[in-house]
Amino acid sequence: xxxxxxxxxxxxxxxxxxxxxxxxxxxxxxxxxxxxxxxxxxxxxxxxxxxxxxxxxxxxxxxxxxxxxxxxxxxxxxxxxxxxxxxxxxxxxxxxxxxxxxxxxxxxxxxxxxxxxxxxxxxxxxxxxxxxxxxxxxxxxxxxxxxxxxxxxxxxxxxxxxxxxxxxxxxxxxxxxxxxxxxxxxxxxxxxxxxxxxxxxxxxxxxxxxxxxxxxxxxxxxxxxxxxxxxxxxxxxxxxxxxxx
Amino acid sequence: xxxxxxxxxxxxxxxxxxxxxxxxxxxxxxxxxxxxxxxxxxxxxxxxxxxxxxxxxxxxxxxxxxxxxxxxxxxxxxxxxxxxxxxxxxxxxxxxxxxxxxxxxxxxxxxxxxxxxxxxxxxxxxxxxxxxxxxxxxxxxxxxxxxxxxxxxxxxxxxxxxxxxxxxxxxxxxxxx
Numbered sequence: 313x314x315x316x317x318x319x320x321x322x323x324x325x326x327x328x329x330x331x332x333x334x335x336x337x338x339x340x341x342x343x344x345x346x347x348x349x350x351x352x353x354x355x356x357x358x359x360x361x362x363x364x365x366x367x368x369x370x371x372x373x374x375x376x377x378x379x380x381x382x383x384x385x386x387x388x389x390x391x392x393x394x395x396x397x398x399x400x401x402x403x404x405x406x407x408x409x410x411x412x413x414x415x416x417x418x419x420x421x422x423x424x425x426x427x428x429x430x431x432x433x434x435x436x437x438x439x440x441x442x443x444x445x446x447x448x449x450x451x452x453x454x455x456x457x458x459x460x461x462x463x464x465x466x467x468x469x470x471x472x473x474x475x476x477x478x479x480x481x482x483x484x485x486x487x488x489x490x491x492x493x494x495x496x497x498x499x500x501x502x503x504x505x506x507x508x509x510x511x512x513x514x515x516x517x518x519x520x521x522x523x524x525x526x527x528x529x530x531x532x533x534x535x536x537x538x539x540x541x542x543x544x545x546x547x548x549x550x551x552x553x554x555x556x557x
Numbered sequence: 558x559x560x561x562x563x564x565x566x567x568x569x570x571x572x573x574x575x576x577x578x579x580x581x582x583x584x585x586x587x588x589x590x591x592x593x594x595x596x597x598x599x600x601x602x603x604x605x606x607x608x609x610x611x612x613x614x615x616x617x618x619x620x621x622x623x624x625x626x627x628x629x630x631x632x633x634x635x636x637x638x639x640x641x642x643x644x645x646x647x648x649x650x651x652x653x654x655x656x657x658x659x660x661x662x663x664x665x666x667x668x669x670x671x672x673x674x675x676x677x678x679x680x681x682x683x684x685x686x687x688x689x690x691x692x693x694x695x696x697x698x699x700x701x702x703x704x705x706x707x708x709x710x711x712x713x714x715x716x717x718x719x720x721x722x723x724x725x726x727x728x729x730x731x732x733x734x
Contacts, residue, residue, distance in 0.1 A: 320719060320723075321715070321719060324715070324718070324719045324722065328693075328700075330700070355726050355730065356722060356723075356726055358726075358729075359722060359725050359726040359729055360694070360722065362671055362674070362675055362729055363675060363690065363694040363695075363725070364694060365671050365672075366671060366672045366675040366676070366694075366695070367672060368586070368590055368695075369589065369590055369593045369599070369602075371585060371586055371589040371590075371602075371603070371606065372603060375585065375589065375603055375606060375607070376578075376581055376582070376585060378603070378607050379581055379585070379606070379607050379610045379611070380574075380578070380581070382607055382610075382611045383577070383610065383611055383614045384574065
């Protein structure tokens with residue numbers, strides 16, 4: 313037996329709570345009078361009850377974070393990334409620098425005894441003598457994927473070391489400061505200045521890529537600096553920087 | 558007084574991340590459940606929910622403030638879920654039992670069984686029927702709200718919903734519920 317469409321509509325309206333009082337009375341009378349309609353109505357209510365009991369599914373707790381990462385990761389990247397790309401080396405070097413120096417000092421403690429004893433494959437060893445006030449020639453080095461130049465300038469009360477480096481690999485630049493010499497500042501070729509304190513008698517920079525930088529030291533009357541550059545556990549260059557040649 | 562969706566949209570457009578966070582908090586669960594019921598897969602529901610909010614954020618300037626935000630968002634949720642179903646239609650996946658709010662072990666078992674039958678029946682429904690059932694019974698929208706989300710007349714919503722319930726009744730009866 314078919315149930316008339318208007319009554320099916322009323323059953324659904326009743327289930328959804330949008331039926332009028334008059335229609336509710338009309339539906340109740342119809343359902344009471346027709347067992348098949350009553351069964352249909354009860355089945356329909358049971359279906360809706362089953363839908364209601366299916367329950368809500370809990371989203372994973374990390375979903376909100378994923379959404380935020382996707383949304384603000386994208387928009388944030390648009391502003392942050394190009395800035396970082398424009399200043400490829402020095403922007404990344406600055407935070408690495410502080411960490412590198414700290415780590416480097418620890419590494420230094422480990423590598424100095426070895427290199428002091430017997431550098432296995434020294435790339436370049438020299439003593440650079442510079443005329444006070446500048447005018448000397450830069451010394452070049454090229455070994456183990458690291459090449460560049462060093463130009464020290466001695467002035468009264470200070471030593472300025474201009475370095476140019478291009479390295480395929482990470483290189484460590486180690487200055488052993490003589491008596492009366494202390495680190496003052498480092499400046500990149502992009503004009504940014506970095507001040508730092510160095511513990512003890514050494515300064516170590518961890519370098520990668522291409523860059524030019526100027527390091528300044530305060531000096532006593534008879535200054536001298538020992539500079540060593542390492543890459544891959546090998547000595548790329550070792551030189552003494554001093555006045556008078 | 559609760560902040561309206563419209564003001565949160567404006568604040569989001571002005572760069573207020575917290576405002577967008579409130580919109581996500583307000584609708585994340587509904588969009589996820591909508592997606593889960595349409596897709597029938599927990600992982601897909603996660604992907605769809607994320608995509609919906611990302612798209613909503615990207616298109617926020619195109620949102621017509623004369624419309625309701627939730628209608629706009631749910632519509633994206635429906636479309637994205639249906640697209641996901643089409644994308645995944647040829648992929649056989651291992652079913653995943655989603656974590657749900659459970660009152661007790663016995664009720665949990667009964668509910669999981671019922672949930673499984675309902676989900677199977679939903680999967681066998683036609684797309685139009687499935688969506689209207691989900692919007693009414695899982696997202697708890699009214700006829701007019703469903704009409705707004707689907708951009709169809711309310712009269713069509715009613716006839717589609719009543720037919721969908723009839724079909725669900727048959728499928729659940731077949732399944733022994």
